[in-house]
Amino acid sequence: MAGGPPPGNKSDPGALDAWKLIPANRRLIAGLVLALSNFMVVLDLTIANVSVPHISGNLGISLDQGTWIITSYAVAEAICVPLTGWLADRFGTVRVFIWAMAGFGAFSLLCGLSVTLGMIVAARIGQGLCGGPIMPMSQTLLVRVFPPEKRAMAMALWAMTVTAGPAVGPIVGGIISDDISWHWIFFINLPIAAICVAGAWMLLRPVETATRRVPIDKVGLGLLVFWIGCLQVMLDIGRDHDWFADWRIVGLAVMAAIGFCVFLIWELTEEHPVVDLRVFRHRGFSAVVATQSFAFGAFFAGVVVVPQWLQTSLGYSATKAGLVTAGHAFAAILTSRFIAQALPKVDPRAMVSLGVFWMGVTSIFRTHWTSDADMFSLIWPMVAQGIGIPMMMIPLTTMALSSVEPAETATASGLQNFVRTMSTAIATSVVLTVWGNAQAFARANLVGNLHDGPTRASLAQIGMNAQQATMMIDQLVQKESVTLAVNHVFWVAAAFSFVAAALVWLTPNIPLTRISGGAPPGGH
Numbered sequence: 001m002a003g004g005p006p007p008g009n010k011s012d013p014g015a016l017d018a019w020k021l022i023p024a025n026r027r028l029i030a031g032l033v034l035a036l037s038n039f040m041v042v043l044d045l046t047i048a049n050v051s052v053p054h055i056s057g058n059l060g061i062s063l064d065q066g067t068w069i070i071t072s073y074a075v076a077e078a079i080c081v082p083l084t085g086w087l088a089d090r091f092g093t094v095r096v097f098i099w100a101m102a103g104f105g106a107f108s109l110l111c112g113l114s115v116t117l118g119m120i121v122a123a124r125i126g127q128g129l130c131g132g133p134i135m136p137m138s139q140t141l142l143v144r145v146f147p148p149e150k151r152a153m154a155m156a157l158w159a160m161t162v163t164a165g166p167a168v169g170p171i172v173g174g175i176i177s178d179d180i181s182w183h184w185i186f187f188i189n190l191p192i193a194a195i196c197v198a199g200a201w202m203l204l205r206p207v208e209t210a211t212r213r214v215p216i217d218k219v220g221l222g223l224l225v226f227w228i229g230c231l232q233v234m235l236d237i238g239r240d241h242d243w244f245a246d247w248r249i250v251g252l253a254v255m256a257a258i259g260f261c262v263f264l265i266w267e268l269t270e271e272h273p274v275v276d277l278r279v280f281r282h283r284g285f286s287a288v289v290a291t292q293s294f295a296f297g298a299f300f301a302g303v304v305v306v307p308q309w310l311q312t313s314l315g316y317s318a319t320k321a322g323l324v325t326a327g328h329a330f331a332a333i334l335t336s337r338f339i340a341q342a343l344p345k346v347d348p349r350a351m352v353s354l355g356v357f358w359m360g361v362t363s364i365f366r367t368h369w370t371s372d373a374d375m376f377s378l379i380w381p382m383v384a385q386g387i388g389i390p391m392m393m394i395p396l397t398t399m400a401l402s403s404v405e406p407a408e409t410a411t412a413s414g415l416q417n418f419v420r421t422m423s424t425a426i427a428t429s430v431v432l433t434v435w436g437n438a439q440a441f442a443r444a445n446l447v448g449n450l451h452d453g454p455t456r457a458s459l460a461q462i463g464m465n466a467q468q469a470t471m472m473i474d475q476l477v478q479k480e481s482v483t484l485a486v487n488h489v490f491w492v493a494a495a496f497s498f499v500a501a502a503l504v505w506l507t508p509n510i511p512l513t514r515i516s517g518g519a520p521p522g523g524h
Helices: 024-046 049-059 068-091 093-113 117-145 148-179 189-203 218-237 247-269 277-281 283-312 318-325 327-345 348-368 375-402 406-448 453-461 466-506
Strands: none
Touching (some): 024 068, 024 148, 024 189, 049 117, 049 148, 068 093, 068 117, 068 218, 093 117, 093 189, 117 148, 117 375, 117 406, 148 318, 148 327, 148 375, 218 247, 218 406, 247 277, 283 318, 283 348, 283 375, 283 466, 318 327, 327 348, 348 375, 348 466, 375 406, 406 466
């Protein structure tokens, strides 16, 4: 893989017509390779979540220790995503993409072969480091592969992988762990990685970007690792340690805040920053990223809460709960083509605002769920939500790259994906905390207003003693309090969706045709 692109391609890598270097009959295949690679990486964000009990039992570790399998991947990926611009500048976008895919496959193999906690955590860190650049670089390469009139459709394909991955992950992970073996949640990456490496090597080399020897910002890199590591660990363990009631959480929060502030100052004053934060000078990009943070955080609330509620309270299997949760993904995939076709004809801000507002409305539909709801009552709001997802994801992805200079494409893509990753992590911790607190509040209200005399009498008539009656009533109260807490979470999600629907209008109306192949990516 060290051969690089064919001679002559680097002479004008930033030309707006870089897509002409790939024959028309190969562009679709190249786009599918890039979408598949991104889907695999996003899938691995959640595929291991439902497998942690299986992995923990097999390795002889506790469930708390098993969560490091998830945390290690998330931290490594979050650190590497914003480095995309620098990596593309230094080594070339296609070359880094190919090596990252190969590394992801190799570390997936090591994950599946792991026999100790230390081994699988180390392999998951390697997975995260390799997977981080794949998301933004696949996005950047799609821009370089397709002509301007096809880029909205290409972004639709890419955006759907981001949406479908987290929803499909728990389904695939649950089926494999239950019916085969947890090792195969990692082994299934091997053929996909091989296909993507071969496809990228054969199809993408003509659109390789120029490289230049950019100094390594060692201080900036160290600060990035420090503050993201502190923040991610704080988010992962905070709920189990009562958040800021524990001195360890306070310490991690202080270190993350100080590290972040020093990181900002250093990167904004460094001549060759490892993460070029100057891209936020574009008002459109900043507004898009802010909108995405609120909207994606609100969307992820359902992805986090619904499958847990269905399994713990309603008795759904992991596979069945995953199918309900994935209802939005199926609808989004079906509608994405029409959204991409309509995008060039309408104001993208209006499309985003309408899509996010509709997602807020569907959240309100779910504030009326009950503990005896049938599967149709649960799945139709999820499917309805899926209609709004491509209206949010596709224009936001396209607007972000339209708001920056061509040379800043890779950096903008990396930062956009970084903010999305961090907003997902923060939303997960916040949602689970809000849900837990709402459960306690709802339970206290139910117990305070409970008149259980008639219920106890009815249970006694069917042969239950006092202890059995108490246990049954307690289970009913718990079930109802969890359901009421789910309703509360969706009220909060709706509020954040409506804020995001308004926030997008801070973006100037930039023509989407401004997106170019852009090079050299990185914009340092």
